[in-house]
Amino acid sequence: MASTRRNAAWEYFGEELKRRREDAGLTQAELGHRVFVSGGYIGQFEQAFRKPQLDVAQRIDDVLQTGGFFERTWRKLIREQGFASYFEHVADLERLATKICDFEPAIVPGLLQTTAYARALMRTGNPLATDEFLEEKVRFRSDRGLILKDATRPLYWTVMHESVLRVVVGNPAVMADQLDHITRMVREHKILVQVVPFSAGSYPFMGKMVKLLEFEDAPPTVYTEGVRSGTLLDDPAVVKHVREDYDLLRAVGLPPEASLALIESAAEDYRRCASTT
Numbered sequence: 001m002a003s004t005r006r007n008a009a010w011e012y013f014g015e016e017l018k019r020r021r022e023d024a025g026l027t028q029a030e031l032g033h034r035v036f037v038s039g040g041y042i043g044q045f046e047q048a049f050r051k052p053q054l055d056v057a058q059r060i061d062d063v064l065q066t067g068g069f070f071e072r073t074w075r076k077l078i079r080e081q082g083f084a085s086y087f088e089h090v091a092d093l094e095r096l097a098t099k100i101c102d103f104e105p106a107i108v109p110g111l112l113q114t115t116a117y118a119r120a121l122m123r124t125g126n127p128l129a130t131d132e133f134l135e136e137k138v139r140f141r142s143d144r145g146l147i148l149k150d151a152t153r154p155l156y157w158t159v160m161h162e163s164v165l166r167v168v169v170g171n172p173a174v175m176a177d178q179l180d181h182i183t184r185m186v187r188e189h190k191i192l193v194q195v196v197p198f199s200a201g202s203y204p205f206m207g208k209m210v211k212l213l214e215f216e217d218a219p220p221t222v223y224t225e226g227v228r229s230g231t232l233l234d235d236p237a238v239v240k241h242v243r244e245d246y247d248l249l250r251a252v253g254l255p256p257e258a259s260l261a262l263i264e265s266a267a268e269d270y271r272r273c274a275s276t277t
Contacts, residue, residue, distance in 0.1 A: 009077050013070070014046040020064050021046075035059040040218070050218075051077075051092050053232070087230055090211070090223050094154075095147055099214040101246055102158040105207050106167065108178060109158050111145045112185065117178040118142065120170030148190055157192040159246075159253050161203075165195065165266040172273040179267035186260055194253035195262050203252045204245040212239075212246060 021031050021042070028046070029039030035056055044050035052060070057074040061067070094100060094111070102109040108117060118141045122134050148156055168175055185191045196203050211223040222233040222242045233239060254262065 010048040010051060013051075013073055013077065014048045016073075017042075017060065017070065018046040020066060024064050026063075031060070031063060034063045044218070050096065051089055053089055087225075089232065090230065091144060093213050093215075093221065093223075094144060096215055096218075097154045097213040098216050099155040099212075100157070101212040102156075103160070103205050103208075103210045103246065103249060104158070104164055105161045105205070105209065106163055107169065108160070108164055108182070110141055111148060111156065112158065112182055112191070113141060113145065114174075114178045114181050115142055116174045117169055120174055124169075148185065153190065155192075156190070157194075159194045159196060159249050161196045162198050162262070165263060168270075172270040176267050176270035176274060179263050179270065183260065183264055183267065186256075186263075192256060193259055193263070194250060194256060195259040196249070196253045197262070200252045204249045210242065210246070212243060 021028070024031075026034075027039065028042040032039040032042045035042075036059065037052075037056060041050065041052075045052050052070075052074070054071070054074055057070040060070045064070075100111070102111070107121065110118075113121070115138055118138045119134060122137055122141075123129075126134060147153055165179065169178075182191075182193060186193055209225045212220065213223070214220045219234060219236065220239050220243070222239050224231055224233070233242070253259065
């Protein structure tokens with residue numbers, strides 16, 4: 001129900017954008033040119049297929065002279081979204097993507113996290129938060145992963161460093177369940193997974209989280225994350241370079257079957273450890 005209300009609110013945002021753009025006598029292409037996005041993006045904002053970033057909403061206010069209406073509406077809707085402000089737009093793009101390529105150097109990618117793993121991870125980063133606050137955050141993260149179970153799911157390819165398998169989040173039982181979940185997703189042909197082993201030494205994106213997203217009717221984009229911050233990159237030259245580096249990363253990773261064997265072996269190690277404690 002909350003999701004339906006949010007979608008309706010974004011539809012209102014789009015309807016107001018279309019009305020005020022037309023009142024100003026501007027086409028989608030003309031408004032897009034003035035706020036530094038394509039006319040196609042303006043059309044997607046108006047149809048609530050895609051949500052603008054804050055700086056775009058602010059530029060729309062400036063061009064259409066709306067007195068900050070779109071910035072205020074954006075901020076209100078983002079507060080209701082349930083994700084950190086720097087990630088909210090990315091969560092929407094994941095739902096629109098036809099292909100997602102993740103790389104994680106230290107933790108299981110969010111789309112693959114089990115509830116217990118996500119809860120343990122979030123508790124570590126929020127030791128004084130209430131249980132209610134954490135459970136809401138865990139629910140939002142779990143809901144993201146549903147796109148990989150849908151019939152129209154995107155092609156999902158993730159590369160993880162071996163440290164993801166070896167660093168204990170929560171306890172051995174949590175880790176065993178998490179790695180079993182990844183194994184099941186692979187066995188059900190829902191995802192592709194490669195592991196970069198310790199023996200590979202240095203590798204592209206060393207220590208950096210990277211997400212590449214491709215779409216049916218929009219240019220590809222790249223998301224990378226820092227400390228409580230994230231950056232979306234859509235410059236074609238930058239995206240092309242990142243995709244080439246991702247290809248190099250795949251080359252140093254273990255083949256899929258060997259990666260799966262390593263994940264299963266680590267899961268079994270955790271199960272044995274859990275049974276003795």
